Amino acid sequence: MADSVDPTARAEELRALIEHHNVLYHQQDAPEISDAEYDALVRELLALEEEYPDLRTPDSPTQKVGAAPSALFAPVEHRTPMMSLDNAMNFDELVAWGKRLERLVSEDISFVCELKIDGVAMSLLYENGVYKRAATRGDGRVGEDVTPNVATIAVIPERLSVDDVPAVLEVRGEVYMPTAAFEELNRRQEAAGQRLFANARNSGAGSLRQKDPKITASRELSFFCYQVGAIEGGPRFTTHSETLEYLRDVGFPVNPEIRTVTGLDAVYEFCQHWEQHRHDLGYEIDGVVVKVDNLAQRAEMGSTSKAPRWAIAYKFPPEERTTLLKNIMVSIGRTGKATPFAMLEPVFVGGSTVGLATLHNEDQVALKDVRPGDTVIVRKAGDVIPEVVGPVLSLRPKGLKPWKFPTKCNACGGPLVRLEGESDTFCTNVECPQQQWARIAHFASRGAMDIEGLGERSLSTFLNEKLLADVGDIYTLDFERIGQLEGFGEISVRNLRTAIEASKQRPLANLLVGLGIRHLGGTGSQVLARALGHLDRIMEASEEEIAAVEGIGPTIAKSVHEFFANPGNREVIAKLRAAGVNVEGPAAPDEPQTLAGMSIVVTGTLEGLSREAAEEAIKARGGKSPGSVSKKTTAVVVGEAPGAAKLTKAQELGVPILDEAAFTHLLETGELPAVD
Ligand code: IVH
Secondary structure: OOOOOOHHHHHHHHHHHHHHHHHHHHHOOOOOOOHHHHHHHHHHHHHHHHHOHHHOOOOOHHHOOOOOOOOOOOEEEOOOOOOOOOEEOOHHHHHHHHHHHHHHOOOOOEEEEEEEEOOEEEEEEEEOOEEEEEEEOOOOOEEEEOHHHHHOOOOOOOEOOOOOOOOEEEEEEEEEOOHHHHHHHHHHHHHOOOOOOOOHHHHHHHHHOOOOHHHHHOOOOEEEEEEEEEEEOOOOOOEHHHHHHHHHHOOOOEOOOOEEEEOHHHHHHHHHHHHHHHHHOOOOEEEEEEEEOEHHHHHHHOEOOOOEOOEEEEEOOOOEEEEEEEEEEEEEOOOOEEEEEEEEEEEEEOOEEEEEEEOOOHHHHHHHOOOOOOEEEEEOOOOOOOEEEEEOHHHOOOOOOOOOOOOEOOOOOOEEEEOOOOOOEEEOOOOOHHHHHHHHHHHHOOOOOOOOOOOHHHHHHHHHOOOOOOHHHHHHOOHHHHHHOOOOOHHHHHHHHHHHHHHOOOOHHHHHHHHOOOOOOHHHHHHHHHHHOEHHHHHHOOHHHHHOOOOOOHHHHHHHHHHHHOHHHHHHHHHHHHHOOOOEOOOOOOOOOOOOOOEEEEEOEOOOOOHHHHHHHHHHOOOEOOOOOOOOOOEEEEOEOOOHHHHHHHHHHOOOEEOHHHHHHHHHHOOOOOOO
């Protein structure tokens, strides 16, 4: 903070800002800033109050939890306050916390490491074993009564499954929306032209806090418990692990990844592991909660007014940040598709600096209502491409106009056309230089003909020099002229020549990918190449014949047929053929179709064959091998270090789980192991 800023005024401003964001987050489920930015405000206020203790008012947000309950729901006073957690933003802060605790007690400390589920804190009350009431945290003292809404969550028991039920049991935990359910909900929202939810946490909170519980019931919510708030007439626990075991026994979902460890090194390992694997779960987490296991030690350590001393939240680095949206531009792809994208003030998020982010199509820009000049929330999660989540409306400068999709292509000046009922807009000029560039770049890319040296830059030069106009021209490039161009020495020309020559031997499936036929991806290309075995047969086949190939649907069949009926495309293919590019596919499979109609998911590493090879083996025998487990899955094959989400889902759905030996047997015979 600059010295010139008056600390009193800044503290007041911070308090107002934090209160504002508390209401948006806790009551309206529509935060305007990312968690990281919110945490930064709180930390700044905490630092000010630390330096100037007089500035610490009793109603300061640093002394409270959450926000007051909204008037939509009846208030519920918690029997014991629902506290918040102190945060550690890095491992040094976590170690400092651990060391402080070690000084407070004489014996060694065992820690329980739990995932910090990014959802809504919930208190569930059971009287004589029967579900009575559910309440949100609210301000920690008084929450909101959401009993009928929470009753719709399938995993929450109506009755406790134990003979000697406690007179009173108050269980606390987190209601969350699984990632797949969030994505599905947003797809539905988009189809209905309705507001998109920014993330799973907001959509979970929004779905829960509905006046009409029928709406909650229509959304897939789930729950993990992590604490007993109160118990009367039940067992007495001495450790947190015992408490969790009891909760699991009486029917509550307890997160399967929880571990009890000794020593901060083991805590660190747990945190590191989940920071790297957070996206392997089927739900969002934003950190790890580390808790002292021994309840007597907890009592010795005590609490501050806001948070217990015996627990801390280790927060992962943010995957959402805000930044300035400098402009919205449109890029033209190889099919002529015009995709709007955001030019951002570069921001470090999700482990890398993001300066560009796709906005998908015209409707997405309108739905998100992002405008050049807005401060926007940018999200980059794991390997997923960065996306603009939405604008921060409170920071929108006055007079900012909604963005309009351009009507002309910025590369060729031709019209940009959006067909009735379609969400995409296209530049329809096949000679558009940007389309030419994108088509050739795609043809030369790794997943297609893999021509090293024909990268984005050299391609632009060749196009400018009119050395080529379509992919057929690659094989008659004038290397003498290229050698005279700036930046192309003898060696680079030779390498390019060799790479182009080598590309003639690529499999037919790669050639099909390279041609960039709409809807035909890598898998479809392989299926076609294997089934029809020669480019001539594919070109001559009728739409019906193509659609009759197992694994090719009517959309792909129509698109492939149209592509080869086009005289311009046939000309290009004639050039490729004349150059000696391979047009023959592998022989049709003679594997027995033992897995026809089955859907087998593979997770983890198998000893005998790679995951890709296992998936290939399934497909070659007529089966499907999708990336996720669903009700339709026939079996899940599990190798070393399987994905936890897939395994849990399989267990939940009762899908058979196979080891490598059972999988080999299945491949050979099509039989699943007998269940005893
Ligand atoms: S323990 C007094 N355990 O994180 C301790 N909280 O930032 C109460 N949360 O209010 C919380 N996963 O809503 C605990 N495994 C977990 C959690 C968890 C998510 C939430 C909870 C809490 C917030 C604090």
